[in-house]
Amino acid sequence: MSVGLENVIQLPSIDGVQMATCAAGIRYADRDDLVLLTVGEGSHTALVQTQNRFCAAPVQVAKSHHQSTQPRAFLINAGNANAGTGQTGLDNAHQCCELVAIELGLSAEQVLPFSTGVIGQHLPMERFIESVPTLKSRLHADGWVAAAKAIMTTDTVAKGVFLQVSIDNELVTLTGIAKGSGMIHPDMATLLTFIATDAPIAPHLLQQALEHAVMESFNCITVDGDTSTNDACSLTATGTVKISLLDRDDSPAFELFQKALNELTQTLAKSVVRDAEGATKFVEVNVSGTRYEDCKVVASTIALSPLVKTALFAGDPNWGRILAAIGRAPVSGNAIDMAKVSIIINQVSIVRGGEIAPDYQESHGQSAFDQPELTIDVVINDGNQLARVWTSDLSHEYVSINADYRS
Amino acid sequence: MSVGLENVIQLPSIDGVQMATCAAGIRYADRDDLVLLTVGEGSHTALVQTQNRFCAAPVQVAKSHHQSTQPRAFLINAGNANAGTGQTGLDNAHQCCELVAIELGLSAEQVLPFSTGVIGQHLPMERFIESVPTLKSRLHADGWVAAAKAIMTTDTVAKGVFLQVSIDNELVTLTGIAKGSGMIHPDMATLLTFIATDAPIAPHLLQQALEHAVMESFNCITVDGDTSTNDACSLTATGTVKISLLDRDDSPAFELFQKALNELTQTLAKSVVRDAEGATKFVEVNVSGTRYEDCKVVASTIALSPLVKTALFAGDPNWGRILAAIGRAPVSGNAIDMAKVSIIINQVSIVRGGEIAPDYQESHGQSAFDQPELTIDVVINDGNQLARVWTSDLSHEYVSINADYRS
Numbered sequence: 001m002s003v004g005l006e007n008v009i010q011l012p013s014i015d016g017v018q019m020a021t022c023a024a025g026i027r028y029a030d031r032d033d034l035v036l037l038t039v040g041e042g043s044h045t046a047l048v049q050t051q052n053r054f055c056a057a058p059v060q061v062a063k064s065h066h067q068s069t070q071p072r073a074f075l076i077n078a079g080n081a082n083a084g085t086g087q088t089g090l091d092n093a094h095q096c097c098e099l100v101a102i103e104l105g106l107s108a109e110q111v112l113p114f115s116t117g118v119i120g121q122h123l124p125m126e127r128f129i130e131s132v133p134t135l136k137s138r139l140h141a142d143g144w145v146a147a148a149k150a151i152m153t154t155d156t157v158a159k160g161v162f163l164q165v166s167i168d169n170e171l172v173t174l175t176g177i178a179k180g181s182g183m184i185h186p187d188m189a190t191l192l193t194f195i196a197t198d199a200p201i202a203p204h205l206l207q208q209a210l211e212h213a214v215m216e217s218f219n220c221i222t223v224d225g226d227t228s229t230n231d232a233c234s235l236t237a238t239g240t241v242k243i244s245l246l247d248r249d250d251s252p253a254f255e256l257f258q259k260a261l262n263e264l265t266q267t268l269a270k271s272v273v274r275d276a277e278g279a280t281k282f283v284e285v286n287v288s289g290t291r292y293e294d295c296k297v298v299a300s301t302i303a304l305s306p307l308v309k310t311a312l313f314a315g316d317p318n319w320g321r322i323l324a325a326i327g328r329a330p331v332s333g334n335a336i337d338m339a340k341v342s343i344i345i346n347q348v349s350i351v352r353g354g355e356i357a358p359d360y361q362e363s364h365g366q367s368a369f370d371q372p373e374l375t376i377d378v379v380i381n382d383g384n385q386l387a388r389v390w391t392s393d394l395s396h397e398y399v400s401i402n403a404d405y406r407s
Numbered sequence: 408m409s410v411g412l413e414n415v416i417q418l419p420s421i422d423g424v425q426m427a428t429c430a431a432g433i434r435y436a437d438r439d440d441l442v443l444l445t446v447g448e449g450s451h452t453a454l455v456q457t458q459n460r461f462c463a464a465p466v467q468v469a470k471s472h473h474q475s476t477q478p479r480a481f482l483i484n485a486g487n488a489n490a491g492t493g494q495t496g497l498d499n500a501h502q503c504c505e506l507v508a509i510e511l512g513l514s515a516e517q518v519l520p521f522s523t524g525v526i527g528q529h530l531p532m533e534r535f536i537e538s539v540p541t542l543k544s545r546l547h548a549d550g551w552v553a554a555a556k557a558i559m560t561t562d563t564v565a566k567g568v569f570l571q572v573s574i575d576n577e578l579v580t581l582t583g584i585a586k587g588s589g590m591i592h593p594d595m596a597t598l599l600t601f602i603a604t605d606a607p608i609a610p611h612l613l614q615q616a617l618e619h620a621v622m623e624s625f626n627c628i629t630v631d632g633d634t635s636t637n638d639a640c641s642l643t644a645t646g647t648v649k650i651s652l653l654d655r656d657d658s659p660a661f662e663l664f665q666k667a668l669n670e671l672t673q674t675l676a677k678s679v680v681r682d683a684e685g686a687t688k689f690v691e692v693n694v695s696g697t698r699y700e701d702c703k704v705v706a707s708t709i710a711l712s713p714l715v716k717t718a719l720f721a722g723d724p725n726w727g728r729i730l731a732a733i734g735r736a737p738v739s740g741n742a743i744d745m746a747k748v749s750i751i752i753n754q755v756s757i758v759r760g761g762e763i764a765p766d767y768q769e770s771h772g773q774s775a776f777d778q779p780e781l782t783i784d785v786v787i788n789d790g791n792q793l794a795r796v797w798t799s800d801l802s803h804e805y806v807s808i809n810a811d812y813r814s
Contacts, residue, residue: 119727320526327461
């Protein structure tokens with residue numbers, strides 16, 4: 001199931017980026033599950049990773065390699081997270097990098113490993129040894145859609161987005177792919193995103209641009225930030241478009257790029273929620289009226305409440321559960337004045353001044369809840385800051401998927 | 408469904424306490440849904456209520472009445488929470504008290520109102536006006552089991568416990584009933600508990616004793632403390648047993664009483680989890696090794712993780728999800744050393760030193776997860792404090808119950 005989302009079928013290549021996929025048989029039969037992505041010399045890569053203290057071996061190795069040099073190759077496998085695997089897991093992640101380095105004539109530090117899937121099992125290294133030469137022989141520029149498919153785990157839809165924007169009279173392209181369908185509850189090996197652009201971005205601005213974009217996209221579909229064991233999001237700039245280096249964050253050209261990047265990451269983040277495990281609804285929760293941090297806490301509390309989510313699944317305008325979630329949100333002192341709380345869902349005013357709106361009719365609420373896409377607007381006080389969270393409902397299918405995931 | 412729990416069939420009366428039930432037709436057809444409980448002159452009552460800032464009208468009225476005088480009567484209805492109902496809701500809660508006060512010759516302040524059920528609907532006051540005289544005519548001493556049944560909402564089992572303990576050579580009795588089956592996600596009108604004892608407890612110790620007992624029982628099945636809109640737990644001491652007043656908290660007699668009260672509230676709290684919505688497993692999570700507060704946060708994070716809970720439902724020893732939950736728990740700085748983390752489930756050592764225990768076999772994990780009752784012991788560092796949380800699994804039935812609750 002997914003809400004208003006279809007498999008990506010076309011993504012433009014990025015000059016300087018090549019990729020290959022193969023069916024390595026790591027976990028799944030009869031489908032590609034291993035991706036090699038290479039980026040040309042002179043490319044720069046920014047990287048954002050999970051903050052979970054129980055981070056997987058590839059997360060640790062990728063972090064260390066990224067700190068020591070600019071990456072030239074990414075090896076990504078689906079089906080096995082290589083997390084909770086101790087020293088053997090670290091050794092295996094290092095060996096993955098070495099296999100690619102030998103094949104491509106790089107140093108191991110120039111290779112970043114990524115894994116997603118089940119926690120607590122060792123990688124079948126013989127499958128990697130056998131597959132890496134195959135991957136090298138298949139490298140080509142047009143592999144983005146195949147890569148988007150190969151990194152899927154419980155995803156039902158291959159996710160990819162591109163954007164083209166004119167900067168200094170040249171067409172700049174951004175292409176990105178993502179996998180993940182459990183980010184609403186970010187405690188699983190869920191989200192991987194790889195983005196590339198041909199724009200020339202100064203290295204010191206690349207990381208800043210990515211962090212800014214992630215803050216307003218992927219971090220809006222989590223509670224605690226990127227807390228799964230394996231989450232990672234990378235942005236590579238190959239710089240092959242012939243425009244001046246984007247090296248000042250207050251320049252109009254950089255602002256154009258940042259805006260495009262934000263839009264791309266938001267679309268990818270929303271596509272993860274649209275394909276959330278068992279999702280039948282796509283829900284945007286907007287909370288305004290007090291400090292941003294407190295608005296975010298309230299939005300997340302609503303978005304994660306199992307009772308709100310089951311009501312959304314049922315299409316039951318049980319707005320009392322939203323009020324109860326607001327009431328228990330762990331915010332600072334007087335951030336919420338219950339007597340000022342309003343709730344508007346798909347333009348239907350349901351709660352005003354902390355109680356049922358006088359003109360509210362259940363049939364109007366029912367119409368709003370019947371929609372596959374809902375916007376829940378909540379005002380909790382007099383301020384003007386706003387926080388946004390995207391989420392899904394909690395369905396039988398969610399329970400089935402997660403009860404059956406390893407079987 | 409419930410796990411290892413049956414309807415209570417017998418509860419001893421408490422000298423000085425009378426009760427009555429009737430089918431008022433507030434929400435349910437063909438069952439009792441309204442309870443009147445009276446306590447004799449000279450009784451003292453301690454009260455603990457929800458901390459949810461969006462608290463229901465009866466919670467506000469009961470709090471105010473309890474602060475002004477000692478209660479003589481409790482009126483409890485099931486099916487309608489009288490929450491999110493504004494000034495009308497407050498007026499209705501006051502009228503409930505007045506109806507009882509007139510009938511029994513009390514002041515309205517001597518009556519405490521309690522409501523549980525759906526949020527956001529006004530109480531049908533004509534049902535109360537009609538029913539209160541009936542309730543008065545039915546008052547008798549042996550109504551505890553009937554009352555336990557009448558306060559149920561989504562509960563599948565009527566919950567009650569009693570304990571008798573010898574203090575100063577006299578038999579002291581404690582009898583308690585509870586309703587609630589959604590406290591694992593404490594954002595619904597869930598938990599009501601009424602306890603009475605014939606022991607003479609000094610008023611200043613009664614509240615302390617109740618708060619102490621609640622901390623180690625009902626607060627162990629919640630994340631944020633008592634955060635539903637309507638939760639309340641009361642303890643009445645009628646003092647009819649002829650022993651000396653228990654007026655010092657370091658006396659052996661009071662310690663006996665406190666121990667009995669703790670045991671009674673823990674059994675009631677666990678019975679709420681055993682009857683949790685859709686529960687097929689009863690799970691105790693013990694986390695030790697660092698500050699109590701951090702242990703509690705980790706235990707709650709595990710207990711509330713939808714991925715852990717669906718794995719428990721499936722009987723899938725997917726211990727990686729427990730490690731991932733530990734890894735994302737919002738604890739202070741270095742409270743967790745992942746390299747020291749151990750996980751033992753029903754005596755099966757699964758994780759040691761942050762990775763798979765060398766002698767672990769999946770078949771042993773499977774045997775542990777196949778049990779209806781699980782104990783998850785987690786060690787996260789070298790300290791010796793321990794926090795305990797009781798929880799249930801997340802099943803299809805949970806989704807069904809909460810998707811269908813209002814329909």
